[in-house]
Amino acid sequence: MTTASQGNAPIVVGVDSTEASLRAVRWAADTAARHHAPLHLVHAAGFPDLYVGESIPPPESFVEEQRKQRWEFLHTARRVAQEAGDIDIHTRFESDPPIPTLIHASRSARMMVLGSSGHTGLAGLLIGSTTLALVTHAHCPVVSVRGDYPQVPADDRRPVVVGIDGSPLSERAIGYAFDEACFRGVDLVAVHTFSDADADVFSEARMYFDWEPMRDVEERRLAERLAGWREKYPDVAVQRVLVKDRPRHELLEWSAKAQLVVVGSRGRGGFRGMLLGSTSQALIHNAECPVMIARPEPGND
Incomplete structure (x- = not known):
């Protein structure tokens, strides 16, 4: 990957x-x-x-x-x-x-x-x-x-930002994002958004943790997803961002202060058979920095 x-x-x-x-x-x-x-x-x-x-x-x-x-x-x-x-x-x-x-x-x-x-x-x-x-x-x-992305200096210190939602493609996006942050020598910002609508999706996890507040459950899951990658890329400083918001809004805001945003081609909330998610589409058309779209493993489209 x-x-x-x-x-x-x-x-x-x-x-x-x-x-x-x-x-x-x-x-x-x-x-x-x-x-x-x-x-x-x-x-x-x-x-x-x-x-x-x-x-x-x-x-x-x-x-x-x-x-x-x-x-x-x-x-x-x-x-x-x-x-x-x-x-x-x-x-x-x-x-x-x-x-x-x-x-x-x-x-x-x-x-x-x-x-x-x-x-x-x-x-x-x-x-x-x-x-x-x-x-x-x-x-x-x-x-x-x-086309309106300005030419930036070679010593650009802005972070790489990755959108994380727990989907398999999100996991691939994390790997690409760590890789780019490592080669560019910059920080990685891991952005995970959630809403009250996620309660049903994560009800099993909440029961396991004695019905912790949704934010605490999400924060724990985000840390777990990043743990293995942080061991593989120990020199990459990671900032975790957890917000109750729609992912496209938060990632578009981060694109104004990032040098690259990395997301999966479709996320956890996408319909089966939908090849490009709404968040990916919004970023392609409106992001203020380059956007990397992670693709599935061959044969898993």
Whole structure:
């Protein structure tokens, strides 16, 4: 799940012509440098075999001009990535559509990084169908970097924040969050929210602890979930945050003072078959820092 079990897997970035894409490249390059991992810049052109509604292919001159422009996107992205220092950078140009290309690339990736431009389709890899496809079907964590996210200094001391709700995906998110906090040399803030509606869910736990107040039960469970990870990452200072609130509200507030927020693609309250939870969606669209979405183990979608 974490870097230790992945070997030296690459960080993969989806590249297009937008400034949001270049911001994603900068973030990914900095992260690759911290992990001493290779960086793969991938552009999927999605050239049409035929014009829509026509029976003939587009002129070769058109295809060649499109190919030239897209190679220029990759060259620009490579120059941006090189600013992060001495990292192993690979560029890939694919003529296949973006969604299947990036999902396939995610099979061997440490993480997939995409820029959020606020557009749809090829020029906006993180809004619309491509976003949902990658966040719900990728084989690795997916990081959303918003187009308005400012370039930050290398000595950024803001914490990594992880949302914890007790679900299996939440446990995977904790592992990724500890890993990132360790490599960045910053604190980890573990945020767990609860409400009175959780009383039925945790009634058995409350009976075991002689009907402790809900907050005490939740605080105990949060400490237990973090204990093993704190032993594995003893150098990471952890701040526990327990609040009676909806998770999306609390995590959106923390995103304004964090350098990364990590959550599962769906949480404890999600309906079976729902591939992306409301909290994950809210963070992707509104967080003020990059968001990492933890994915299930392969075969457990």
